[in-house]
Amino acid sequence: MPRATGKVYVTEKGEAIHGILAEFATPAALYHAAEHVRDAGYSKWDTFTPFPIHGMEDAMGVKRTKLPVAVALMAFAGAGLAFLMQHWMAGVDYPLMHQGKPYSSWQAFVPITFELGVLFAAFTSLIGMLALNGLPRWHHPLFKKERFLASSDDRFFVCIEACDGKFDPDATRALLEKAGATSIELVEE
């Protein structure tokens, strides 16, 4: 289902519309089309290509992810937690002198502090990445399109989703036509 935007577009058969899929013949055509879509102010859209196209994120106007901030915060939290845990265990709850070192010697805590920091950072990276990009998922409406299979072979696609606030069935189609799409079709949910 499209996310709440106030408007839900449906086909003549009454199926909700996922978006509009446009096909391009070459990477250059797709690159320029992406620039058009970016400049038109769309935000809920993506490009699909058989191989990475350098500079595409600029053409699409993709912003840098916020994930590093979360990762850094969780890393420091993990490191702090590990240090406190060890201090509490070895210095407070069950003070244990080993090897003649003072109780709660900070030196001994460093490896675990470091490791837990890394662990928290790694988990935050992975889980945060999945949370932000919505993966994994069982199915995607685009896979219903026979034509779309060529996106892993020799064709280049743009799909603008209907949940985009700027989406308009006619204007969006016109934009993609103007951008040089070789074929355009609706994608049902």
Added chain:
Amino acid sequence: MSAAVHADLSDSNLTLAHGSGRGLGMGLIVAGALCALATAGAAFSGAGGISLKQWLAAYHVGAMSVLAMCLGSLFFIMAFHLTNAGWASAIRRQFENVASFLPFAFLLVLPTLVIEVMTHGKLFLWLSHDMAGDPLLEHKKVFFYLNQPIGGLPVFFIIRAVLYVLIWTYLSRRLCKLSRQQDESGDIALSAQARRTSAWGMLAFALSVAFASFDWLMSMDFKFFSTMWGVYYFSGAAFSAAGLVAIVLARLVGAGKLRGVVTSEHFHDLGKLMFTFTVFWAYIAFFQYFLIWYSNIPEETAFYVYRNNEPWKSMGVFLMLGHFVVPFLILLFRPVKKSPAALTFMGLWAIIVQVVDIYWVVRPMVHATEDHAPSLTPTLWLDVLAITAPLLVLAGYLFVRVSASCLVARRDPWMPEALSHRNYV
């Protein structure tokens, strides 16, 4: 998109006016030499409570820091060749300029070594006759490490020093020469030759740097030993070398050169290298300490136990913060790494903390035979001046050297990749 970069590859963008840095450079070299001689003279005369021993230690700190930056640069050149690093061909020339100082950097270290041998060990106590018969020293003699002098000279110590300097001189001269030849001919076979040289060169480099740091830093405290010592010296060397080259490049870009050739993307990667090596230094420095702390073997712990007293203790805390925590937190941020101005600051910072690191290793040896806490402040001026002297010579050399050739390896086969280098989102 093969971002067709239209970088300005004209001479006006890629070269400095020939000899433009010569005046300033020669001035700095003379200033450095005078600084070294004046402080040495003052130390010999013994005026104002200073001693030759203190001068030797301070000067050695400066010389070993200069050597570290040159060795770090040599490492980066070889690493770039070995990995076919495309982006780095835009900045490799400046590493070559620093590394080309290597034979001279050794000459800067040489006075300390010569004086040590001639005076039978002021800092290097194993050279001293007083220590003959020490069981640990006797043991280390067996492995040709700290051998007692033959005919008044520590022959194997000298042979090793000659070996190191031959390796470093050959590697730095050959790699710089190949790169400059390529400026003329554009022959890609030269890159392959540089790569082959780097392959065995890296191994020779690793061994020679490790043993040189054993010989010239670790052996001062002959009871102490750490197999990690070579890596410890190397990690700081690479950190300060990346910092120095960041300063050089930022100055060139600030002077309106290398427009479109060395961009914020290259500074970004240089910043990442600095970030890498501040973390690497922390890792090595801490775990060297940690293992010795844990195993608690007296001849190892003595090194740290002594430095657990003031004023070395505060200096150690400063190193933890200044050599790791602060640069780590600052270099985490992308805008810092991308900004030539910010990287200049971090480069200076890197060089300063690297000097403090070696100071913390070497300087306590002046007081190794005393049983009270030394006061550094009254004669701190001697330390500062004697440490600065070799650094001034390196700075002067760079002013002369940088303007003497093209500022980038302009016909390196990887230049197109370097020019379109981008760090993606």
